[in-house]
Amino acid sequence: MTAKSLMNEYPPAQDRLVTLANWRTQPFNDWSYRNVRRLLPTADIPASRTPSPFDDARQDIGGITLQDAEGKTIALNAWLRGTRTNGFVVLRNGRIVTEWYGEGMNGTTPHIVFSVSKSICGALGGVLAAQGVLDPDRPVTAYIPEIASSVYGSGGCTVRHLLDMSVGIKFEEDYLDPEGDVARYRRAVGWDVTPPGHSVIDLRGFLGMQKPDGKTHGDTFHYVSTNTDMLGWVYERASGRALSDLLSDHLWKPMGAEVDAYITLDAHGAMRAAGGICAAPRDLARFGEMIRRRGVVDGRQVVPGSWIDDINENGSAEAWARGDFAEVFPGGNYRSKFYQIDRKRRTLACLGIHGQYIYIDPPSETVIVRVGSDHIPLDLPATHTWRRAFDAIAAHFS
Amino acid sequence: MTAKSLMNEYPPAQDRLVTLANWRTQPFNDWSYRNVRRLLPTADIPASRTPSPFDDARQDIGGITLQDAEGKTIALNAWLRGTRTNGFVVLRNGRIVTEWYGEGMNGTTPHIVFSVSKSICGALGGVLAAQGVLDPDRPVTAYIPEIASSVYGSGGCTVRHLLDMSVGIKFEEDYLDPEGDVARYRRAVGWDVTPPGHSVIDLRGFLGMQKPDGKTHGDTFHYVSTNTDMLGWVYERASGRALSDLLSDHLWKPMGAEVDAYITLDAHGAMRAAGGICAAPRDLARFGEMIRRRGVVDGRQVVPGSWIDDINENGSAEAWARGDFAEVFPGGNYRSKFYQIDRKRRTLACLGIHGQYIYIDPPSETVIVRVGSDHIPLDLPATHTWRRAFDAIAAHFS
Structure with a gap:
């Protein structure tokens, strides 16, 4: 079955019908990840009226080789073809070296980016902090007093802890447990239908119910998506504006995005900062390039350079070493939603x-964007292979 | 309360929160009708990359007087201000005489048009017929054989009967009965949440359940929205393309629309031809002007002139006189979804x-567009007053 055969009959046959019940599973996600707004309520993140152009530096890099998960040497072209890659963009010094798109996709097709949304929101934090709208060192309750009885109101939890994923929160980020925290969370954000007999709750209500795990905030990298939704809520309350408008005015427009992005909403209009952004591959490349250039696009300072310096310099190696992903990227760290x-x-x-x-x-x-519809949510061998692919491309340019 | 105070807090207070439970009621519809995609799944209807420009012929027509529902003489300006008017555009000979927008709106804000969607789909039928994709005289079952056991498969029901709302269907178009046909229909299209204990059904499944009322098809104008959804389904099956793509390629792009429109979807991706189109007021004016010019925009024949002639000449006065709205527009008729x-x-x-x-x-x-968020669905005194307002403007130009 190819992506093309999904949802193009009237009505689609049962095994080609994409709904909220199957949209994050194969093969249905081949279609759904580039058609999220056909499944969920969404808000626009308007692009620039004068997109920043890309210079062209095309070259055939398909022959670059890498080691796949089984240790076999494979060419980049074969790796792209053999994976559920929907979009692939490589920039060198801001110029497009290669673009590669799957069926139904091109460089301007919005595609869901899941937790890449977090990094985008992390960059937005730098803009709001520079404007004095947001103080990362203030407690979360300074912005959202009504969550005082949750983990976000206990133990001196600050905006910085949200930014760095170092909240001592009791939450199991298990994507596959049908009755776990993630499952209840996904009903709250509207991504899954609430089954009969389960109580209906909205995202912000769900955030207010989260409890501490007893650890000191700041000590340990603990990856919990709700922290980023909490951050988005803080941005909105601090600025008095919707997250989608903040993302547009402070990132998408000034960085010269060419396609309106969008973000998914829960039943009360809360925007899913942690994972609901859908954006065009070329605009994701612009975002990456803006970060690489210390926040500058066409001479405009979009995100403060000091915010990006801080990401590069002040992530806690200790919190990382104690944290959930220490083995995935040894010696890494996580700062303001960037790895x-x-x-x-x-x-x-x-x-x-x-x-x-x-x-x-x-x-x-080098800046590389890859969007895809991989079978399982977190596939560590695939992540390592992609990392080797990216490193091989960077090495090719060095 | 003004429209501005809805949904602009994080979270909104309960009495300013717009959800699927209240979005078609006042005051919530002041916000929702220009933010439909924040509440429902939607598909884009892409606009033209080269919008057709409007010439300017501004004049102050706010002093034109009309009789309101109580028989009092009132100026157009006062009437606009005193009603829930969100957008108002007046063209004379294709030039903009006046534009007037409510809070949060401008000429490029998509606003839901409910059953104006039907007329847009009626015009699309002319394009498909001219292309040989659709034959209005064929039975509905020639396109959708699986609805043979419904009203649409009985008594020789044709596409023409769908177009002219003359199907002998047993359906009570009562917008206010919470357990009536309309209520069940609105759950099927996803506009209302299905309450616990009620069975969940999708739009196309619902269409297949509709039964005859015993009248001969073609004899009587009987306004039932499902007929237009059935028509949209026929278009899709006949062309093998989604309704949103047909609307874009055959109307929105060639007529030079400037803003992507969109249409609401049910849980299976079925598009609500009968009422789910959201479009910018200026593009609705372009649509009206295209109809006025016998289908021509900038020298391009968008909708066949013969299709519009047929609308003007071949509506059945007899079916109308026997029908639901005979008293509303005496001597009128309904053809291809136009009154x-x-x-x-x-x-x-x-x-x-x-x-x-x-x-x-x-x-x-004269072409006039008015979009609004009136309190009740069908307010006949208001409809008559609007008609007097439109006639007064036309008389002013004569």
Whole structure:
């Protein structure tokens, strides 16, 4: 079955029908990840009226080789074809070296990026902090007093703890447990239908119910998506504006995005900062390039350079070493929603489930975007292979 | 309370929170009708990359007077201000005479048009017929054989009967009965949440359950929205393409629309041809002007002139006189989803609940668009007052 055969009959046959019951599973996600707004309520994140152009530096890099998960040497072309890759963009020094798109996709098709949304919201935090709208060192309750009885109101939890995923929260980020925290969370955000007999709750109500795990905030990298939704809520309350408007005015427009992005909403209009952004591959490349250039696009300072320096310099290696992903990127860290996967090179990564990646490697002037519809949410062997692919491309440019 | 105070807190207070439970009621519809995609799944109807420009012929027509529902003489300005008018555009000979927008709206804000969607789909039928994709005289079952056991498969029901709302269908179009046909229909299309204990059904499944009322198809104008959804389904099956793509390629793009429109979807991706289109007021004006010019925009024949002639000439006065709205527009008729409200002048109207109107009066070269968020779905005194307002403007131009 190919992506093309999904949802193009009237009505689609049962095994080609994409609904909220199957949209995050194969093969249905081949279609759904580029058609999220056909499944869920969404808000626009308007692009610029004058998109920043890309210079062209096309070259055939399909022959670059990498080691796949079984240790076999494979060409990049074969790796792209053999994976559920929907979009792949490689920039060198801001110029397009290669673009590769799957069926139904092109560089301007919005595709869900899941937790890459977190990094985008992390960058937005820098803008709001520079404007004095947001103080990362203030307690979360300074902005949202009504969550005082939750983990976010206990133990001196600050905005910085949200930004760095170091909240001592009791939440099991298990994507596959049908009755776990993630399952209840996904009903709250509207991504899954609430089954009969289960209580209906909205995202902000769900956030207010989260409890501490007893650890000191700031000590340990503990990856919990709700922290980023909490952050988005703080942004909205601090600024008095919807997250979608903030993302547009402070990132998408000034960075010269060419396609309106959008973000999913719960039943009360709460926007899913942690994973609901859908954006065009070329605009994700612009975002990565803006980060690589210390926040500057066409001479405009979009995100403060100091915020990006802080990401590069001040992530806690100790919190990382104690944390959930220490084995995934040894020696890495996580700061303001970006993964630093090579401290010496200042290589940054943004990661989303089902194979969403932005890779930013300053020494080789490389930015790579990959969006896809991988079968399982978190496939560590695949993540490592992608990392090798990205590193091989960066090495090719060095 | 003004529209501005809805949904602009994080979270909104309970009495300012717009959800699927209240979105079609006042005051919530002031916000929801211009934010439909924040509440429902939607599909884009892409606009043209080269919008057709409007010439300017601004004049102050706010002093034109009309009789309101109580028989008092009132100025147009006061009438606009005193009603839930969100957008108002007046063209004379294709030039903009006046534009007037409510809070949060401008000429490029998509606003739901409810059953004006039907007229847009009626015009699309002309394009598909001219292409040989659709034969209005064929039975519905020639396209959708699986609805043979429904009203649409009985008594020789044809596409023409769908187009002219003359199907002998047993369906009570009562917008206010919480357990009636309309209520079940609105759950099927996803506009209302299905309450616990009620069975969940999708739009196409619902269409297949509709039964005859025993009348001969073609004899009587009987306004039932499902007929238009059935028509949209026929278009999709006949063309093998989604309704949103057909609307874009055959209407929105060639007529030079400037803003992507969109349409609401049910849980299986079925598009609500009968009422789910959301479009910018200026593009609705372009649509009306295209109809006034016998289907031509900038020298391009968008809708066949013969299809529009047929609308003007071949509506059945007898079916109308026997039908649901005979008293509303005496001497009128309904053809291909357009109301002819003055046969001699060839004045056409498109109508949607809660106060959506397009008015097309060829003798005075007038096209008027009004979108709004009126309190009740079908307010006949208000409809008559609007008609007097439109006629007064046309008379002013004559």
